[in-house]
Amino acid sequence: MRRLATIVAICAWGAAAAAAAPVASGAVREYWVAAVPTTWNMIPNGRDAITGTTYDTAQSVFPTVVYRRYTRGWKHPLFNNPTQGGNQDLIPGPLLQARTGDRYVIHFKNRDSAFRRPHSMHFHGVHYKPSSDGAYVPGFSGGDADVKYGKTWTYRLTAGRDSRGVWPYHDHSPSMDDSIAGGMYGMLSILGRHEAAPDREFVVVFAEMGAFQTIDGRAFVGNTPVFTSKVGQLVQWDVMAMGSEHHTFHVHGHRWIAPDGTPRDTQTVGPAESFRIRWREEDPGTWLYHCHVEQHMMQGMIGTYHVTRA
Amino acid sequence: MRRLATIVAICAWGAAAAAAAPVASGAVREYWVAAVPTTWNMIPNGRDAITGTTYDTAQSVFPTVVYRRYTRGWKHPLFNNPTQGGNQDLIPGPLLQARTGDRYVIHFKNRDSAFRRPHSMHFHGVHYKPSSDGAYVPGFSGGDADVKYGKTWTYRLTAGRDSRGVWPYHDHSPSMDDSIAGGMYGMLSILGRHEAAPDREFVVVFAEMGAFQTIDGRAFVGNTPVFTSKVGQLVQWDVMAMGSEHHTFHVHGHRWIAPDGTPRDTQTVGPAESFRIRWREEDPGTWLYHCHVEQHMMQGMIGTYHVTRA
Amino acid sequence: MRRLATIVAICAWGAAAAAAAPVASGAVREYWVAAVPTTWNMIPNGRDAITGTTYDTAQSVFPTVVYRRYTRGWKHPLFNNPTQGGNQDLIPGPLLQARTGDRYVIHFKNRDSAFRRPHSMHFHGVHYKPSSDGAYVPGFSGGDADVKYGKTWTYRLTAGRDSRGVWPYHDHSPSMDDSIAGGMYGMLSILGRHEAAPDREFVVVFAEMGAFQTIDGRAFVGNTPVFTSKVGQLVQWDVMAMGSEHHTFHVHGHRWIAPDGTPRDTQTVGPAESFRIRWREEDPGTWLYHCHVEQHMMQGMIGTYHVTRA
Numbered sequence: 001m002r003r004l005a006t007i008v009a010i011c012a013w014g015a016a017a018a019a020a021a022p023v024a025s026g027a028v029r030e031y032w033v034a035a036v037p038t039t040w041n042m043i044p045n046g047r048d049a050i051t052g053t054t055y056d057t058a059q060s061v062f063p064t065v066v067y068r069r070y071t072r073g074w075k076h077p078l079f080n081n082p083t084q085g086g087n088q089d090l091i092p093g094p095l096l097q098a099r100t101g102d103r104y105v106i107h108f109k110n111r112d113s114a115f116r117r118p119h120s121m122h123f124h125g126v127h128y129k130p131s132s133d134g135a136y137v138p139g140f141s142g143g144d145a146d147v148k149y150g151k152t153w154t155y156r157l158t159a160g161r162d163s164r165g166v167w168p169y170h171d172h173s174p175s176m177d178d179s180i181a182g183g184m185y186g187m188l189s190i191l192g193r194h195e196a197a198p199d200r201e202f203v204v205v206f207a208e209m210g211a212f213q214t215i216d217g218r219a220f221v222g223n224t225p226v227f228t229s230k231v232g233q234l235v236q237w238d239v240m241a242m243g244s245e246h247h248t249f250h251v252h253g254h255r256w257i258a259p260d261g262t263p264r265d266t267q268t269v270g271p272a273e274s275f276r277i278r279w280r281e282e283d284p285g286t287w288l289y290h291c292h293v294e295q296h297m298m299q300g301m302i303g304t305y306h307v308t309r310a
Numbered sequence: 311m312r313r314l315a316t317i318v319a320i321c322a323w324g325a326a327a328a329a330a331a332p333v334a335s336g337a338v339r340e341y342w343v344a345a346v347p348t349t350w351n352m353i354p355n356g357r358d359a360i361t362g363t364t365y366d367t368a369q370s371v372f373p374t375v376v377y378r379r380y381t382r383g384w385k386h387p388l389f390n391n392p393t394q395g396g397n398q399d400l401i402p403g404p405l406l407q408a409r410t411g412d413r414y415v416i417h418f419k420n421r422d423s424a425f426r427r428p429h430s431m432h433f434h435g436v437h438y439k440p441s442s443d444g445a446y447v448p449g450f451s452g453g454d455a456d457v458k459y460g461k462t463w464t465y466r467l468t469a470g471r472d473s474r475g476v477w478p479y480h481d482h483s484p485s486m487d488d489s490i491a492g493g494m495y496g497m498l499s500i501l502g503r504h505e506a507a508p509d510r511e512f513v514v515v516f517a518e519m520g521a522f523q524t525i526d527g528r529a530f531v532g533n534t535p536v537f538t539s540k541v542g543q544l545v546q547w548d549v550m551a552m553g554s555e556h557h558t559f560h561v562h563g564h565r566w567i568a569p570d571g572t573p574r575d576t577q578t579v580g581p582a583e584s585f586r587i588r589w590r591e592e593d594p595g596t597w598l599y600h601c602h603v604e605q606h607m608m609q610g611m612i613g614t615y616h617v618t619r620a
Numbered sequence: 621m622r623r624l625a626t627i628v629a630i631c632a633w634g635a636a637a638a639a640a641a642p643v644a645s646g647a648v649r650e651y652w653v654a655a656v657p658t659t660w661n662m663i664p665n666g667r668d669a670i671t672g673t674t675y676d677t678a679q680s681v682f683p684t685v686v687y688r689r690y691t692r693g694w695k696h697p698l699f700n701n702p703t704q705g706g707n708q709d710l711i712p713g714p715l716l717q718a719r720t721g722d723r724y725v726i727h728f729k730n731r732d733s734a735f736r737r738p739h740s741m742h743f744h745g746v747h748y749k750p751s752s753d754g755a756y757v758p759g760f761s762g763g764d765a766d767v768k769y770g771k772t773w774t775y776r777l778t779a780g781r782d783s784r785g786v787w788p789y790h791d792h793s794p795s796m797d798d799s800i801a802g803g804m805y806g807m808l809s810i811l812g813r814h815e816a817a818p819d820r821e822f823v824v825v826f827a828e829m830g831a832f833q834t835i836d837g838r839a840f841v842g843n844t845p846v847f848t849s850k851v852g853q854l855v856q857w858d859v860m861a862m863g864s865e866h867h868t869f870h871v872h873g874h875r876w877i878a879p880d881g882t883p884r885d886t887q888t889v890g891p892a893e894s895f896r897i898r899w900r901e902e903d904p905g906t907w908l909y910h911c912h913v914e915q916h917m918m919q920g921m922i923g924t925y926h927v928t929r930a
Contacts, residue, residue, distance in 0.1 A: 049758055050794075124575050125565060130595035133562055137531060137614065138359055140596045162565045162573040174360075180604060221757060244605040246556050246578065246866050248890040252753055255745060255782045260570040260880040263782040265744050268866065268890040270558040270578040272602035285750035286760045292892035294800060295864040304757065434885050435875060440905035443872055447841060447924065448669055450906045472875045472883040484670075490914060554915040556866050556888065570880040580868040580888040582912035 026101030026159070026193075031094060032070040033106060033121070035171075036077075037114030038090055040064050040183065042212050048220040048300070060219075062210070064182035065112045065119070067093025074109050080186070081203060091217030092205045093169070093186025095238070100164050100193050104157040108147060116149040117175035124272065125167030125188060126157040135172040146173055159190045166190070166238040166276045181209065183217050185242045187274070198236035198278060202227045202305075204249065206241040206269065206291055212300045213291065219300025227289070227305045229281050237289075239267075240274035248292040251305065253283050266292055284309050336411030336469070336503075341404060342380040343416060343431070345481075346387075347424030348400055350374050350493065352522050358530040358610070370529075372520070374492035375422045375429070377403025384419050390496070391513060401527030402515045403479070403496025405548070410474050410503050414467040418457060426459040427485035434582065435477030435498060436467040445482040456483050469500045476500070476548040476586045491519065493527050495552045497584070508546035508588060512537045512615075514559065516551040516579065516601055522610045523555075523601065529610025537599070537615045539591050547599075549577075550584035558602040561615065563593050576602055594619050646721030646779070646813075651714060652690040653726060653741070655791075656697075657734030658710055660684050660803065662832050668840040668920070680839075682830070684802035685732045685739070687713030694729050700806070701823060711837030712825045713789070713806025715858070720784050720813050724777040728767060736769040737795035744892065745787030745808060746777040755792040766793050779810045786810070786858040786896045801829065803837050805862045807894070818856035818898060822847045822925075824869065826861040826889065826911055832920045833911065839920025847909070847925045849901050857909075859887075860894035868912040871925065873903050886912055904929050 043060040047053065068090055069078040080094040098104060104126065110119045122134035122145075132155040136145040147153045167188045171179035187203055202225070205216050212219040229235045239249050250266040256277045258264045267275065290302035353370040357363065378400055379388040390404040408414060414436065420429045432444035432455075442465040446455040457463045477498040481489035497513055512535070515526050522529040539545045549559050560576040566587045568574045577585065600612035663680040667673065688710055689698040700714040718724060724746065730739045742754035742765075752775040756765040767773045787808040791799035807823055822845070825836050832839040849855045859869050870886040876897045878884045887895065910922035 050756065052758075122562075124560075125573065127593075128563060130563070130597070133595075133597070135562060135598055136360065137596070137598060138362075140614070160565075162567060165573055167575070177604065177608065242604075244603050246890060248893055250744075250892055252742075252755055253748060253750070255780075257782060258570070258879075259568075259572045260878070262879045262895075263745065263785055265787070266890075266892040266894070268578060268888060268893055270556060270576075270602070271604060272560055272576040273558055273578055274576070275572075283747075285753075286757070287750070287753070288755055288757060292890070293864050294797065294862075294891060298797065304760070432872075434870075435883065437903075438873060440873070440907070443905075443907070445872055445908055446670065447906070447908060448672075450924070470875075472877060475883055477885070487914065487918065552914075554913050568880070569878075569882045578888060580866060580886075580912070581914060582870055582886045583868055583888055584886070585882075 029098045034109040035119040049222045066090040069094035091183040096188040106155040120173035122172035199233035200235045206247040213296040224303030237277045246270040250292040251289040252287040344419040345429040359532045376400040379404035401493040406498045416465040430483035432482035509543035510545040516557045523606040534613030547587040556580045560602040561599045562597040654729040655739040669842045686710040689714035711803040716808040726775040740793035742792035819853035820855045826867045833916040844923030857897045866890040870912045871909040872907040
């Protein structure tokens with residue numbers, strides 16, 4: 001996996017563009033994704049930098065299944081989010097980028113050789129037929145919702161005008177509970193047809209994971225993603241939550257104008273809710289971003305954001 | 311009660327219109343409601359269709375008190391929401407429909423012969439004097455807030471311009487805790503003066519009930535309301551929560567534009583919060599709607615929505 | 621402390637104005653604040669007026685540290701919010717009032733002789749350099765985030781155009797957990813440059829405190845703030861939450877138009893979220909305001925609002 005890191009450090013936006021086959025109303029965004037077993041460490045450096053508490057691997061490491069991006073035909077594994085600041089690893093799954101008017105073709109393969117559970121992908125925010133819903137309901141759902149080990153499914157989605165924004169995707173198969181608890185989730189990021197792409201795009205997924213509260217599968221400053229930007233850059237935060245708890249997203253030293261026109265610096269996000277925030281960066285420094293639910297902060301839901309002068 | 315079902319299958323909208331006495335600025339919406347004992351079954355078919363888990367009646371049935379709609383003078387019981395898709399039964403209470411500019415006259419009678427507790431009705435979103443508040447505060451509140459067994463109270467409310475939308479009502483008497491836990495809640499639905507009425511209106515109340523998480527008092531697909539519509543219809547979802555927990559409302563395969571202009575498909579709703587969502591239906595299929603708090607889904611807060619071709 | 625109460629009953633707005641040194645783009649709002657030990661009683665009258673339950677001081681009194689406003693140079697203690705209806709005492713800290721374009725200079729001194737913990741002030745919604753962030757991160761933060769007993773720090777903040785509204789401040793030092801649990805929080809209230817000041821401004825902080833759910837550090841009707849206004853007055857509610865729980869703010873007999881144009885009377889507020897609500901009062905009576913999370917109401921998060929005729 002480490003060797004691959006250097007090979008596949010291609011731009012996520014570039015990769016999406018390369019995969020696009022132009023059509024009348026937009027591009028086709030084709031992705032190859034598999035459910036793959038991995039051994040995940042929530043706290044790679046073994047400590048909470050703020051309190052000094054240490055954790056051993058018996059507390060922080062567990063076997064799980066995650067979404068992983070691949071090249072065409074699932075030939076070669078890719079890092080999920082190679083160019084983004086922060087965690088370039090396997091949780092969350094690949095950031096699925098498009099513009100309104102585009103279509104997504106998502107090829108999914110169940111390679112869960114560890115647990116041999118069924119898996120699926122269920123997408124928020126986009127248009128699709130029931131056969132691309134990916135949600136298990138006996139008597140109604142089909143192969144999209146219950147992809148067995150070794151099998152594949154292709155999900156066909158359309159980014160409508162009302163799909164602009166950021167959205168969750170996640171397992172909604174019979175193994176949903178265990179799979180989401182283990183990190184099987186990711187985001188779609190859909191820009192308007194002619195909207196400026198951000199210079200920096202940060203994916204923040206709040207989710208409980210065992211005894212910890214994680215951001216992108218990691219707990220505590222020094223383990224959670226370190227996001228970076230330069231003064232003058234257009235930065236975008238893609239925020240969502242998964243699991244069973246409500247959170248409040250906060251960034252120090254910054255504010256944004258909510259869609260209703262109100263200045264904010266803290267925003268509730270419940271399970272499967274999602275929002276994006278943008279600003280033109282002008283505040284150099286090392287800033288905290290975190291869930292402001294105090295118990296969640298203390299259980300690891302906090303990270304740092306570094307802004308340097310241009 | 312079963313015999314009455316066939317007799318009273320009148321249109322809720324029609325009933326409200328029939329009761330209206332025109333006044334200068336709007337109609338008078340008169341309702342007759344009683345608190346009545348019943349035996350409630352949260353899981354009538356005894357099973358969770360998704361996991362296959364079965365539940366016996368010792369787990370799902372309990373004696374309780376609910377709001378029930380009546381004809382004038384509490385002469386004959388009516389089904390609470392006869393024409394709506396889904397649960398036409400006793401939880402939630404009757405959907406109290408009006409337009410801005412209308413006045414409500416709600417005649418309430420405590421027929422709680424089972425527990426002989428005091429009861430009341432407290433309404434959100436509307437204008438009223440303290441004597442129609444229905445909330446118990448010793449030293450301040452009056453007969454509106456503490457209607458004893460066998461007694462009555464008439465609540466007088468006005469739907470102002472700032473009452474447009476959907477709102478909760480619920481018991482706020484000294485028995486509030488037990489009564490809300492037992493299902494004593496319902497909704498007001500107030501259209502703008504000249505606003506189009508929806509073709510289909512679905513009432514979704516999220517509330518914990520014992521060990522289960524319920525929608526309109528029912529748990530698990532097959533027990534919760536089955537909402538239905540046809541392509542081309544204007545559908546409206548009236549969503550609220552009661553109790554002590556925050557939820558996130560999600561419908562599969564659909565999105566809506568929030569009042570702030572943002573596309574959404576998942577929305578937090580906390581206790582006594584409420585919102586309505588509308589769309590012109592265009593996606594045939596069987597779709598899930600549910601609370602996206604995972605533990606709540608697993609405890610029953612999930613149902614199906616069937617859209618057929620016109 | 622009681623003797624001081626009569627001496628310092630000056631207008632909070634007047635005090636802020638008196639302290640202002642005019643500058644090109646706005647005023648300088650200078651405040652002197654200290655962390656001071658106190659003995660706090662969450663339920664001074666020893667009872668829940670609604671249920672009649674009584675509580676003894678062993679359950680409701682505890683030693684803690686709070687923010688207290690002082691005159692220049694920390695010479696004389698002031699009441700935190702002398703002219704506001706309700707709790708004029710030490711929780712929350714002083715309401716830090718300004719207008720967009722103003723600068724704040726907040727002089728903070730750690731006088732925590734009881735616990736000798738480090739303390740700090742971290743402010744939401746305003747612009748500042750990392751040296752005024754007040755949030756402890758080993759290896760990054762400085763003296764602003766870890767003010768030792770007997771030491772001082774001056775925080776320099778700017779109220780930008782995007783700072784309009786109400787915002788939390790709180791301890792973010794290494795003692796953050798204990799300090800917030802003990803009441804070390806308060807609010808900033810920032811009006812637009814030419815915006816009308818309200819006639820009445822009510823500060824509502826929802827926070828768990830031991831076994832109770834408090835408003836401004838107090839539990840149950842008769843202990844929580846009693847807010848008052850007259851018909852015709854412009855009233856403003858400044859609402860925030862601290863701690864680890866989500867709440868829903870509700871006022872009886874009133875509604876407001878949310879910034880997205882939607883009428884509301886109940887609004888979710890999670891930890892460190894904040895919003896302000898305004899209306900021109902027109903409904904005389906004694907009304908309840910409370911968190912609508914039922915368990916929180918039952919644990920004390922409820923108070924009364926008295927409106928008299930002009």
